[in-house]
Amino acid sequence: MTNKGETVSPDDKLDLSGVLCPINFVKTKLKLEEMEVGQVLEVILDDGEPMKNVPRSVKAEGHKIIGVEKLTDETYKILIRKETD
Amino acid sequence: MEGLKEQLRKESKKAKLDFNELKSGGFIKQTQKDLFTVRLRCPGGKVNAEQMRKAGEIADKFGRGEIHISVRQSIEVPYVSYKDFDAVAESLREIGWAVSSCGPRLRVPTACAGCTYNPNGLTDTQGICAEVDKRYFGIETRHHKFKTSFSGCPIDCFRTREMDLGFQGVLEPKLIEDECNGCELCVKACDEGALKMDGELPVRDWDKCIHCGDCVKVCPVDAMVSNRIGWLARVGGKHGKHPYFSYEIANFLTDDQVYVLIEKTMSWYQENAVGRERIGAAIERLGLERYMNDVVDPLGLEAIRDQKDRRKYYAKGNFYDK
Ligand code: SF4
Ligand code: SF4
Ligand code: SF4
Numbered sequence: 298m299t300n301k302g303e304t305v306s307p308d309d310k311l312d313l314s315g316v317l318c319p320i321n322f323v324k325t326k327l328k329l330e331e332m333e334v335g336q337v338l339e340v341i342l343d344d345g346e347p348m349k350n351v352p353r354s355v356k357a358e359g360h361k362i363i364g365v366e367k368l369t370d371e372t373y374k375i376l377i378r379k380e381t382d
Numbered sequence: 383m384e385g386l387k388e389q390l391r392k393e394s395k396k397a398k399l400d401f402n403e404l405k406s407g408g409f410i411k412q413t414q415k416d417l418f419t420v421r422l423r424c425p426g427g428k429v430n431a432e433q434m435r436k437a438g439e440i441a442d443k444f445g446r447g448e449i450h451i452s453v454r455q456s457i458e459v460p461y462v463s464y465k466d467f468d469a470v471a472e473s474l475r476e477i478g479w480a481v482s483s484c485g486p487r488l489r490v491p492t493a494c495a496g497c498t499y500n501p502n503g504l505t506d507t508q509g510i511c512a513e514v515d516k517r518y519f520g521i522e523t524r525h526h527k528f529k530t531s532f533s534g535c536p537i538d539c540f541r542t543r544e545m546d547l548g549f550q551g552v553l554e555p556k557l558i559e560d561e562c563n564g565c566e567l568c569v570k571a572c573d574e575g576a577l578k579m580d581g582e583l584p585v586r587d588w589d590k591c592i593h594c595g596d597c598v599k600v601c602p603v604d605a606m607v608s609n610r611i612g613w614l615a616r617v618g619g620k621h622g623k624h625p626y627f628s629y630e631i632a633n634f635l636t637d638d639q640v641y642v643l644i645e646k647t648m649s650w651y652q653e654n655a656v657g658r659e660r661i662g663a664a665i666e667r668l669g670l671e672r673y674m675n676d677v678v679d680p681l682g683l684e685a686i687r688d689q690k691d692r693r694k695y696y697a698k699g700n701f702y703d704k
Contacts, residue, residue: 344570348567348570349570349571349573349596349600352567352570352571352602353596353599356599356600356601356602357501357599361602362567362602363602365566365567
């Protein structure tokens with residue numbers, strides 16, 4: 298379920314398991330603000346609402362999701378590449 | 383009611399009122415003697431700062447400094463004496479504004495923010511609402527009120543299911559298989575459970591899809607895209623003492639088809655309803671097929687069908703087949 302062929306090592310990580318919407322997105326956004334364009338952030342998200350909402354909001358902010366991986370039945374890892382300042 | 387009109391007619395002569403100001407019904411009688419609520423015309427709940435100031439000015443000068451926001455997005459100024467109607471109308475004219483309506487007319491349409499700034503919005507609800515207001519506001523129905531509303535997506539904040547005619551934004555998603563990387567985000571984004579992975583690709587159960595566009599909004603590589611966007615049309619809903627859920631009658635209407643449907647439906651209502659029945663009651667009495675045959679089918683609008691190609695309507699909370 299990862300992106301075809303992409304093996305990227307993240308520049309930063311954020312574990313948002315157990316963090317509710319929309320705090321999880323706000324934390325993601327703040328972290329991305331500290332990073333440089335082109336860097337990759339790894340985020341751990343709960344399945345359900347967080348997986349429904351955070352990726353969409355990240356896309357709407359103009360960043361790119363370059364990987365999605367299922368970790369456990371309840372958590373996912375997504376890789377976000379910062380695209381704009 | 384007649385007594386009130388008569389009294390107003392006499393009083394309006396005394397106070398040199400233009401009775402035409404009253405006809406549109408934007409002045410609504412209060413329980414208190416001589417006092418009225420002035421309903422201002424705010425299609426889609428949109429007003430500019432100048433209008434906001436004007437509403438405040440009228441409330442200070444002619445009312446009690448109070449404003450009420452109606453459930454249909456109108457700004458209302460309560461406690462205005464009928465003696466001040468002319469002055470209020472004149473004051474509104476200064477900025478090209480006017481009162482709204484009540485009674486057996488096509489009412490000011492309501493609308494959400496839609497695609498212009500609501501993240502869920504698919505259609506330009508404000509744009510079409512302003513146009514519908516311009517074209518059809520105040521048309522007499524000969525029977526009862528006629529309410530229209532516009533929602534930008536299937537969340538339907540503007541309750542198009544409870545309107546005489548309601549229009550809701552819809553998006554038809556399409557998968558470009560070669561672009562898809564199988565990340566499954568679209569499956570997770572779909573609240574309806576319409577998407578499932580079949581090997582590496584998402585497949586859609588069209589009977590479950592409500593055309594919300596969430597799968598398109600989430601797809602990180604633009605493999606899930608919008609094939610087209612349009613309006614879902616609903617007819618015959620109302621709230622009040624005996625609420626009705628509307629019938630879903632056609633899908634993916636263009637703006638122009640929305641205008642024609644409003645025109646034809648209004649004529650049908652004028653000609654076929656009896657007494658003070660709402661259009662939903664007229665459809666109930668005459669049968670939905672009759673309305674479909676008279677209005678919807680001749681316009682060539684796209685019927686809503688299930689996968690067995692049967693026409694399908696959503697009404698009173700239940701799907702049923704026809
Ligand atoms: S109907 Fe949709 S677009 Fe309109 S306000 Fe509600 S969520 Fe937003
Ligand atoms: S448009 Fe909405 S309901 Fe239809 S498949 Fe996409 S997310 Fe699901
Ligand atoms: S979100 Fe896009 S890339 Fe991911 S599975 Fe769905 S269509 Fe494919």
